[in-house]
Amino acid sequence: MTRSEELAANLAALRQRIAAATAAAGRDEGEVTVVAVTKTWPAADVGLLAELGVTDVGENRDQEAAPKHAACADLSLRWHFIGQVQRNKAASVAAYADVVHSVDRAVLVETLDHHAERQGRRLTALVQVALDGTPGRGGVPPERVPEIAAAVARSSALDLGGVMAVAPVGADPDLAFARLAAVAADLRRAHPGATAVSAGMSGDLEAAIRHGATHVRVGTALLGHRSPTFG
Numbered sequence: 001m002t003r004s005e006e007l008a009a010n011l012a013a014l015r016q017r018i019a020a021a022t023a024a025a026g027r028d029e030g031e032v033t034v035v036a037v038t039k040t041w042p043a044a045d046v047g048l049l050a051e052l053g054v055t056d057v058g059e060n061r062d063q064e065a066a067p068k069h070a071a072c073a074d075l076s077l078r079w080h081f082i083g084q085v086q087r088n089k090a091a092s093v094a095a096y097a098d099v100v101h102s103v104d105r106a107v108l109v110e111t112l113d114h115h116a117e118r119q120g121r122r123l124t125a126l127v128q129v130a131l132d133g134t135p136g137r138g139g140v141p142p143e144r145v146p147e148i149a150a151a152v153a154r155s156s157a158l159d160l161g162g163v164m165a166v167a168p169v170g171a172d173p174d175l176a177f178a179r180l181a182a183v184a185a186d187l188r189r190a191h192p193g194a195t196a197v198s199a200g201m202s203g204d205l206e207a208a209i210r211h212g213a214t215h216v217r218v219g220t221a222l223l224g225h226r227s228p229t230f231g
Contacts, residue, residue: 004048010222011052018216021209032209035080035198037219039064040226043071049222050075058082058101058217062089069096082164082198082217084138091115099124101164101198101217104140109151109158116157124161125152126198129183131176132168139165142183149187149194162196162214163187173204177211184212 001009014034022029035058036049046057046068055076059065060083069079081097085108093100094115103109103125116123127148130139140148145163152160163184167176177199184197200208202221209216220226 003045004051007045007048007223008052010224011049011054014218014221017205017221018209021206024206025210027209031214033215034222035082035215035217036222037082037201037217038068038223039219041223043068045223046072046077047075050077056080056215062086062092066092066096080215080217085112087111091119094121094123095119097123099126099161101126102128102138103148103152104128104130104138106148106151109148109155113155113157121157123158124196125155125158126161126164126196127152127187129163129165129180131165131179132171137166142179145183145187146190149191153191160191160194162194162198164196164198164215166201167199167204167207173200173207174210177204177208177213181211 018032019029022032033056035056036054037058038046039060056078058080065081078098079096080099080101081093082101084102085093090111094112100112100123112123127145128139129145130141149160152158165180167173180199187194196215197213198215199213200216202218205216
């Protein structure tokens with residue numbers, strides 16, 4: 001089996017899972033966007049995924065994302081930065097990311113806004129929510145989401161897209177994503193355009209879809225286990 005055939009088979013299986021999950025939730029399959037998380041995989045795989053119809057690509061580390069974006073500049077892709085953004089990498093991230101999923105502090109809002117405006121770009125920002133209340137992997141507790149959202153809404157070059165979260169390790173994903181759904185609903189009441197809910201990965205995307213995820217971030221189920229030779 002060629003790599004293209006392998007990716008095509010994985011993508012077909014993933015789409016079947018999403019179709020089943022959305023049907024069970026009484027939702028339309030088209031409401032859910034697959035963000036292909038390509039960390040540790042080469043730009044060649046991004047190209048193959050694009051040929052298969054994937055339009056959204058996610059990366060965690062700027063030192064990998066920036067050159068991969070440059071190598072794929074001729075492809076019509078929407079780039080998602082889903083890792084923590086270091087302040088000294090904000091200018092680089094602002095140069096290629098269309099969506100930043102990990103906005104969790106006011107100083108990051110200011111820094112991304114500054115660099116995006118200087119580069120003549122607009123970025124969509126998602127507020128990362130720490131569902132366990134301890135932002136060890138980034139994110140803010142639910143009660144601080146309005147504060148960060150307001151900072152994004154006041155900015156010049158950022159658009160408030162919605163929220164993002166990772167289910168805490170060992171937690172029931174249904175409970176975690178139900179809590180995120182409540183946070184997202186509260187946010188939409190204050191900011192009606194903030195409709196994105198980035199939640200769910202290879203192992204828990206069904207639970208995320210049950211609770212309103214609009215974007216699922218999928219790596220292993222799509223590309224296989226992480227390559228030890230890249231990144």
